Amino acid sequence: MKKPFAMMLCLTLFVMAQAQHIDYKTYFTPERLRVDLVFTGNAQTQDVFLHSLHKEPLWAGSKTVLIAPFDYGDCRYNVYSTQNVLLFSRGFNSLFAEWTTTEEALEKDKAFATSLWMPYPKDTVWFEVSQRVSSTGAWKALKRFRIEPTDALIRVEAPVCEAEALIYNGPVENHVDLLFVAEGYQAHELEKFKQDAARFAEYLFEYEPFTSRKADFNIWILPLESQTSGPSFPQHGLWTQTSLYSAFHTFYLERYLTLPDFSPLGKAVSGAPFDALFVIVNSDIYGGGGIYNYYGISTSDHSLSKEVFVHEFGHSFAGLADEYYTSDVAYIDMYPTDVEPWEANITTLVDFASKWEDIMHLEGVGVYEGAAYMAKGMYRPAIDCRMHTNNAPAFCPVCQRAINRVIDSYTK
Ligand SMILES: [Zn+2]
Structure with missing residues (x-):
């Protein structure tokens, strides 16, 4: 019995070793592929369908770190060659995955659109979407799609809106490209958006480790124009006409501001370079959200806009969990x-x-019970942290290390 196991182990190690040395130019062109999917289901069962494929001008991500170095996310997509070599992978969370854990999902079926991005493949690939089984933490493949890069129906996209560089420190392939997207700004307010985005960039670099890693970032802005100002407030029957349809009251929670439909964002960023998306919503009402490797979103003009933005970016950029445990979720x-x-x-x-x-030997690092909405059985690393309260002056050392590692994955 030992031999087959040893062979299996060798094979596994061989595949892993291969996975770590994927030569970008062998498998991918300089362009980017947007895979538009529709997730469907309820609390018990989920499925995913291919909606459409889009060829975009430029892959702005790393060309060396193609396989995700972290096992992060409630969902994951793996891209395989036809010889079953893993070429690319990313973990992510989605609004759909969050929704399946709500009470509404116990009694309703719903569909959520999602866009995922990868470098444009030179040859046929398999695109596999998986989700994590929460009771075990293991991955379960949902579906595999065969993608032929020469398919005549892959739509070639031109930029909907030109991105502008706010801070440029070097080539997109070895810098973190953070794209601020305007939402709820009318044409005459786009100058305000640029000032808001510049202010948000300053906020970010006030916090370690972002302060020390500023030179690793490019900051881009996408000045999308909306017909009306501000997000929608469904709880008050107030609906606005904006480019990304942002709305409070997500999952019937008053402060939860999201983009209930991802599609407009996916289209809007077609021509823009980005590793991370953050939507700035033109409003002075408290609220926001951050979904790992998906997008972060918060409002521009509340007195706690800085704290909320940096907290939500902790979720969306580094997959950090909430360290608090008392909240209306x-x-x-x-x-x-x-x-x-x-x-x-x-x-x-x-x-x-x-x-x-x-x-554990570092100052300020410990094990404190109460985190991630649970008072018992879940522990956080510090008494306070930017992921815990709005008063916290800094990210705790554990969050800082996690953020540094994510930055490294875009810059090394
Ligand atoms: Zn922390």
Whole structure:
């Protein structure tokens, strides 16, 4: 029995070794492929369908870190060659994945559009979408799509709106390209958007590790014009006509501001370079959201806009979990306490060695019960952190390390 196992192990190691040395130019062109999908289902069962494929001008991500170095996200997409070599992968969260954990998903079926991006393949590839089984933490493949890059129906996109560089520090392929997207700004307010985006960039670089890593970032802005100002407020029957249809009251939670339909954002950023998307909504009302490797969103002019933006960016950029545990959330499906969660800044202590056990000696680092909406059985690394309260002056050392590692994955 030992031999087959040893062979399997060798084969696994061989595939892994191969996966780490994918030569970009062998498999991909300089362009970007947008894969538009529709996720459907409810709390019990989920499915995913291919909607359309789009060829965009430029892949702005890393050309060396093609396989995600972190096992982050509630969802994942893997791209395989026809010889089954893993060429590219990314973890992500989505509004659909969040919705499946709400009470509404127990009794309704819904569909959510999503866009995912990858470098444009030279040859036929398999695009596999998986989701994490929350009770075990293991991956389950939902579906595989065969993508032929020569397919005549792949729509060639031209930029909907030209992105402008706010801060440019170097080539997109080895810098973090953060794109601020305007939402709810009328034509005469686009100058305000540029000032708001510049202010948000300053906010970000006030916090470590972003301060020290500023030279690793390019900041881009997308001045999208809306017909009317501000987001929609469904709870008050107030609907605006904006480019991205942003709305409060997501999942019936008053402060939860999102883009209930992803499609307009996917189209809007067609021509823009980005590794991370952040939508700035022209409003002085408190609110926002951040979904890992998907987008972050918050309002421009509330007195806590800085704190909310940096917190939501912690979610959307680095997959950090909320370190607080008292809050009005819509989720009924909480983390199981016998599985180590994937987020870097929370632990159930099931596999603490994979978290911050190695830096417990650092000042301000410990194990504090209460995190991720759970008072018991879930632990956070610090008494306070930007992922815990709006008063926290900094990210805790564990969050800072996690953010640094994500920055490295775009710059190395
Ligand atoms: Zn933290």
